[in-house]
Amino acid sequence: MPEGDTIFRAARTLHRALSGQIVTGFDSVLPKLTRVDFDKPLTARTVEKVASHGKWNVMHFSGDLILLTHMRMSGSWHIYRPGETWQIRPIHMRIVLKTEKIWAVAFHVPVAEFHTADTLRRREGFRTLGPDVLAAEFDANAAAANLRALADLEVAPALLQQSTLAGIGNVFKSEVCFACGVHPFRKVSSLRDEEIACLMSTARRFLLANVTEASGDQMVTYAGMRRTTGRSDFSASLWVYGRRGEACRNCGSAIQSYKQGLEARTTFWCPQCQLMNPAQALRKSVSGRD
Ligand SMILES: [Zn+2]
Secondary structure, three states, X not given: OOOHHHHHHHHHHXXXXXXXXXXXXXXXXXXXXXXHHHHOOOOOOEEEEEEEEOOEEEEEEOOOXXXXXXXXXXXXEEEEOOOOOOOOOHHHEEEEEEEOOOEEEEEOOOEEEEXXXXXXXXXXXXXXXXXXXXXXXXXHHHHHHHHHOOOOOEHHHHHHOOOOOEOOOHHHHHXXXXXXXXXXXXXXXXXXXXXHHHHHHHHHHHHXXXXXXXXXXXOOOOHHHOOOOOOOOHHHOOOOOOOOOOEOOXXXXXXXXXXXXXXXXXXXXXXXXXXXXXXXHXXXXXXXXX
16 A cells, blocks of 8 residues: 555655646546536646645645545556556546646546545545644654554554554554564553654654655555665665564564554564563663573
8 A cells, every 4th residue: 555655756746747737638437526527627727736645645726626535555646748658557547637748647546536625624534634744844742642642552553543643554554663662562552752752753764765856756656665774775675564484684583474453454573673561671671681
C-alpha cells in the first residue's frame, strides 16, 4: 500500500506538472464524479495546487472545487503527454484530467470524491487525521498525545491509525519500531516518554528521507523503493520489513513476523533488539550481563 512518502511524491509531481494549467477535458468511469463534472464542469478551471495530506491526494481547482483521492492498496496517478501510451491498461482507468500539455490518469483508485473546502473539512476520515508526518509544521507533541490516548492498543497498529499521525503505513510501522527498540506488540500504555518521542521523530526522519529530490518522482512505488537504513545498497535498504528469517542487521538474530491488529497487517521485528518486556532491557543494561 502506498504510504505517506509515496503520496507526497506523487502529489509533488502532479503539482509540478499541472499547477497553473487550464483543464481542457475530464473523463471518469465513476458516476459520482461525472455527475459533479456535469453540474460544475472541470473544463476551463485552473489547477491551483496538488498536495498530499497523510495518504490522501488533494487536487485544488479554481472556483472552490477539490478532487480528493485515496489509493488504498493498488491505486496510482500517472502523468502522460497527450497521445502517449499508458503503462496500465485503459480498462483500469478511473479518472483522466486533461490539460494542453499533460494528462493525469488515475488507475484503480478506489476512493475519489469532489469537495468544496467546506465539505472537505467536514469529511469523515479526513477531518480526524492526526498531524501529517511530512508537513512542514509537523506537531510531534500533538501526535505523541494522540498515540498516548490509544493506551490499550499495541504499538504497531496504533501507529497505523491515521488519526494518531497521518502518513505511516505498514512498512514504516515496522521500521520505526525497530529503530526505537520498541517491540511492536507492546501496549502503548507501556511506552516511556522517550520511546514515544523516538517513535515520532523517527517516523518523520524516515519519511522525509524518502521524499528528497533524489528519491525521484515515481508515481508508483513499493516497499523495495524505500530506505530506512541509510545504505545505498538496494538489498540493505530496510531494517526488518520483509526480512522474516533473515539476520538482524544489528544483532544477527532471525527477524520474525506476525499478522497483527484487527486488519491483520504483517509486522516484522527483531526479538533481541525489540524486547517485549522493556524492564528486561533495563536490567540487562544495568547488570551488563546475560
Ligand atoms: Zn536485532
